[in-house]
Amino acid sequence: MESPEGRTLRIGAEYLEPQARLQRAGVLNTIVFFGSARILPQEAAEERLKKLQDGAAQPEPSALREAQTAVQMSRYYEDARQLARMITEWSLALKRGSHFLVVCSGGGPGIMEAANRGAFEAGGPSIGFNIKLPFEQSANPYVSPNLNFLFKYFFMRKLWFAQPARALIVFPGGFGTMDELWEFLTLLQTRKMGHQCFILMYGSEYWKRVINIDAMAECGTVSQDDLRLARFVDSPEEAFEIIKRKLRRNRAMRAALRHPFP
Secondary structure, three states, rough: OHHHHHHHHHHHHHHHHHHHHHHHHHHOOOEEEOOOOOOHHHHHHHHHHHHHHOOOOOOOOOHHHHHHHHHHHHHHHHHHHHHHHHHHHHHHHHOOOOOOOEEEEEEOOOHHHHHHHHHHOOOOOOOEEOOOOOOOOOOOOOEEEEEEHOOOHHHHHHHHHHOOEEEEEEEEOOOHHHHHHHHHHHHHHHHOOOOOOEEEEEEHHHHHHHHHHHHHHHHHOOOOOHHHHOOOOOOOHHHHHHHHHHHHHHHHHHHHHHHOOO
């Protein structure tokens, strides 16, 4: 199975196994969280900074700056955790089964852990689509055991991120997060998603520093309509209200429920 000749079988297995397991679990619709694996929980970031400040030796300026930045960025972990909890509580309250809207992440640490943790704290299931990496990324402890997946291929993992997704919430992240964000933007721009989906970019201060989509529109490399493919949000409450409003307008979701969203 690990030989070059077995590649076709491996690819097929990474499509068929998630399909079968998600069907058995009753998962049809997901809310996907992307973001950095390096962002710490607030408590852990503050403890790390305190240890540096209280140490006997004077901390290196670079280490101190890094620890201070980690504390500042930890708010995104806590916001992702809160938002995932709100979404899961709402899904459970719909009384259409705990698997109506399921939080989904890449299954690792950082923002991924925060999303799975929030769903776990709400008493609902959550998905972890993990990936084999040279530096081992183990699954975080909050992923539902029956919804814990491990992929070899990035493209198959991204297919399963996209296929059941009703919304994508992109928190600050690095190369991997950028890769996933641009993949979704391209699928929506080219209408290849196959179903209604929308993107929320969480943390406008961060995203407007690292991406200038307005400049792309000014240069004519994307259209003005493309600027509406994603929307900036800055609080769990704002993101949650947009998610509820947009899903209420989604005909397929309303048909699945057979009654209006509360």
